[in-house]
Amino acid sequence: MEPSDDVALDITVTNVVSVFRTRCHLNLRTIALEGVNVIYKPETGKVLMKLRKPRITASIWSSGKIICTGATSEEEAKIGARRLARCLQKLGFKVRFSDFRVVNVLAVCSMPFQIHLIQFAKNNRPIASYEPELHPAVTYRIKHLRATIQIFSTGSITITGPNVQNVASAVEQIYPLLHECQKALK
Amino acid sequence: MSRACPHCGSGNVVEDDLYSEKQLVCEDCGSLLPEVELTSTRTEELQATAVPYYESTQTEKRKCPNLIKGCGRLRALCRIFRFPSDMESSAVSLYEGAYGHPSFLHTSLSKKEALAGSCVLAVSRMNSWPLGMGSVVAMLEADPALFGAIYQELIKCMNLQTVGGGITELLEGFCHDFKLGRDQVGAEYGETTRELKRRALDLLELAADSWIVTGRQPQPMLLAAVYLAWQSLSPVKRMKVPLTKFCVISKFGSVKEGERRRTAQKRVVEMREVLCKLGQELPWLSGSPVKPSDVAVLVEDILALRLVLQSEAMRRHEQSLLSETSETRAAGDALSSAPEAALKSSSHSQVEEKAPPAGGHSNDSQLSELPWAKRHLFVPPCVRVAKKPRAEAAGPDVTGDEDISDGEIESYIRTDQEMRYIVRLQKTLQQQKEEEEEGHG
Numbered sequence: 292m293e294p295s296d297d298v299a300l301d302i303t304v305t306n307v308v309s310v311f312r313t314r315c316h317l318n319l320r321t322i323a324l325e326g327v328n329v330i331y332k333p334e335t336g337k338v339l340m341k342l343r344k345p346r347i348t349a350s351i352w353s354s355g356k357i358i359c360t361g362a363t364s365e366e367e368a369k370i371g372a373r374r375l376a377r378c379l380q381k382l383g384f385k386v387r388f389s390d391f392r393v394v395n396v397l398a399v400c401s402m403p404f405q406i407h408l409i410q411f412a413k414n415n416r417p418i419a420s421y422e423p424e425l426h427p428a429v430t431y432r433i434k435h436l437r438a439t440i441q442i443f444s445t446g447s448i449t450i451t452g453p454n455v456q457n458v459a460s461a462v463e464q465i466y467p468l469l470h471e472c473q474k475a476l477k
Numbered sequence: 478m479s480r481a482c483p484h485c486g487s488g489n490v491v492e493d494d495l496y497s498e499k500q501l502v503c504e505d506c507g508s509l510l511p512e513v514e515l516t517s518t519r520t521e522e523l524q525a526t527a528v529p530y531y532e533s534t535q536t537e538k539r540k541c542p543n544l545i546k547g548c549g550r551l552r553a554l555c556r557i558f559r560f561p562s563d564m565e566s567s568a569v570s571l572y573e574g575a576y577g578h579p580s581f582l583h584t585s586l587s588k589k590e591a592l593a594g595s596c597v598l599a600v601s602r603m604n605s606w607p608l609g610m611g612s613v614v615a616m617l618e619a620d621p622a623l624f625g626a627i628y629q630e631l632i633k634c635m636n637l638q639t640v641g642g643g644i645t646e647l648l649e650g651f652c653h654d655f656k657l658g659r660d661q662v663g664a665e666y667g668e669t670t671r672e673l674k675r676r677a678l679d680l681l682e683l684a685a686d687s688w689i690v691t692g693r694q695p696q697p698m699l700l701a702a703v704y705l706a707w708q709s710l711s712p713v714k715r716m717k718v719p720l721t722k723f724c725v726i727s728k729f730g731s732v733k734e735g736e737r738r739r740t741a742q743k744r745v746v747e748m749r750e751v752l753c754k755l756g757q758e759l760p761w762l763s764g765s766p767v768k769p770s771d772v773a774v775l776v777e778d779i780l781a782l783r784l785v786l787q788s789e790a791m792r793r794h795e796q797s798l799l800s801e802t803s804e805t806r807a808a809g810d811a812l813s814s815a816p817e818a819a820l821k822s823s824s825h826s827q828v829e830e831k832a833p834p835a836g837g838h839s840n841d842s843q844l845s846e847l848p849w850a851k852r853h854l855f856v857p858p859c860v861r862v863a864k865k866p867r868a869e870a871a872g873p874d875v876t877g878d879e880d881i882s883d884g885e886i887e888s889y890i891r892t893d894q895e896m897r898y899i900v901r902l903q904k905t906l907q908q909q910k911e912e913e914e915e916g917h918g
Contacts, residue, residue, distance in 0.1 A: 324896055325890060325891050325896060326889060327888070328889065342889070364875070365877070369877030370877050370879060370881075373877075374881050381890055382890065405856065416638070417632075417638060422610070423692055423693060423695060424609065424625075424694055425621070426625075427692030427693065428692065444688065444692045445856075445857045445860045
């Protein structure tokens with residue numbers, strides 16, 4: 292298979308992390324008492340709230356900053372964050388949904404071939420870093436996309452980036468480099 | 478400062494040093510100019526100013542005591558690992574340069590110690606000196622995760638170009654850790670380091686080709702290779718000796734090495750599987766299966782004929798896959814065309830006659846239909862054949878801006894009755910806790 296052929300790679304987004312602010316102080320004890328699916332962590336000063344639909348977990352701080360994790364798309368992250376803000380409104384807080392932004396997107400993709408990690412690290416030094424005594428995968432950072440790719444010998448790769456578009460671009464960029472390092476036993 | 482005389486306007490004003498107090502006098506009219514400033518600026522005062530230490534006594538900036546201690550520790554590490562003097566001096570200069578970097582200057586002492594070890598490792602890699610990260614971590618008794626983070630930070634901050642040490646380079650030093658001299662363990666178990674290293678190197682190359690080495694920790698792999706090499710050098714007497722007994726005989730490692738030994742045992746099993754797959758192809762065995770417990774006898778022959786056996790094993794694997802896929806296809810065709818079999822039997826025979834000339838293309842297409850993990854004989858051990866994807870229910874088609882109904886939100890808020898129950902429960906639990914504490918007190 293030549294890298295120039297059109298190859299359909301399934302990129303599965305597994306996690307989207309987003310943040311937003313409520314612009315008001317939140318009483319964590321009230322949220323812990325009146326909210327369902329809530330875990331209060333007084334030692335760290337936050338409350339964890341889980342929503343069923345979409346399946347997201349939110350870390351809520353008394354300053355009004357909230358981090359949402361677990362969504363599988365940017366749109367789901369937004370609807371989940373809005374749902375959470377509505378929930379806090381119903382609890383009696385004067386919430387204004389503001390400064391929503393997606394902070395991190397984690398995706399996985401599987402190549403249809405094994406990858407010779409030592410060869411890949413040699414070909415792409417110093418962008419690629421391979422320390423088998425620390426981690427079994429090669430770490431490849433693309434600065435202009437702010438994306439980090441971890442490449443395993445089985446052909447699986449995990450990509451983290453600031454948004455889905457950057458993640459897709461990162462996969463497009465890395466594929467030809469991986470293809471030239473695939474190894475078949477002769 | 479040039480001033481004009483307020484009486485005649487002349488600029489010819491001089492300082493009169495006749496008396497102890499300096500005065501400004503106009504030469505043309507002889508009038509005395511009044512003093513403008515009763516006080517002078519700090520820069521004009523030359524006497525009675527405090528002289529800072531660095532201008533008078535200090536000749537050079539003193540080194541931080543922690544830096545001096547760190548350099549001492551680094552030199553000790555270099556001596557333990559027997560670095561030549563030029564490598565030691567470059568390690569020290571790298572440490573002094575990195576110590577002043579903002580990333581390392583205001584950090585904890587444990588991180589500074591890890592920095593010293595990282596400098597040793599970086600210099601060893603730049604000079605292709607065989608030294609594993611695990612050895613440095615063990616010497617410092619540092620947290621491996623912390624050490625790894627500091628090492629990568631060092632590479633990034635100082636823009637170093639280091640070449641990662643290959644596993645085969647670590648083998649020679651590793652072999653010297655085993656006390657297997659004939660005078661130490663006897664003729665039955667004794668082995669020279671040279672023979673051990675040569676055989677272990679061949680086994681490591683085979684393991685690397687079979688995807689057992691990539692992405693794995695090197696030390697368990699090295700232990701497994703040395704153990705199998707030692708067994709194969711005198712298999713009749715050593716076949717029944719397990720890995721743990723081998724470590725005791727050779728006085729390798731300590732009780733803390735338990736986890737590493739368990740991992741090494743897994744690598745031994747994986748390598749024996751590979752050796753069995755290749756051993757089956759030996760001509761005098763005629764394809765009969767080889768047991769992992771008996772493969773030690775065949776290791777020497779397998780390594781000598783490695784390339785031929787590998788190609789034979791791949792060819793046999795492809796043939797078996799082709800026969801499996803053609804059987805499943807034939808079974809599928811037979812099921813689908815059973816009612817029409819009587820009418821179309823002549824056409825089937827024509828298709829079968831045409832099959833051989835087009836066999837090569839159809840073989841490739843049949844093999845390409847299989848998942849790649851099944852196609853290859855040697856794959857990374859953690860690869861599993863992909864399961865059939867479940868027919869997942871399509872997720873909600875969301876845009877992020879839909880309306881949110883009150884009913885959805887109400888499900889996340891407790892009712893008043895639930896809240897009363899919760900408060901009562903919390904009070905009861907709190908009381909029970911206090912009673913227990915009083916009882917213990």
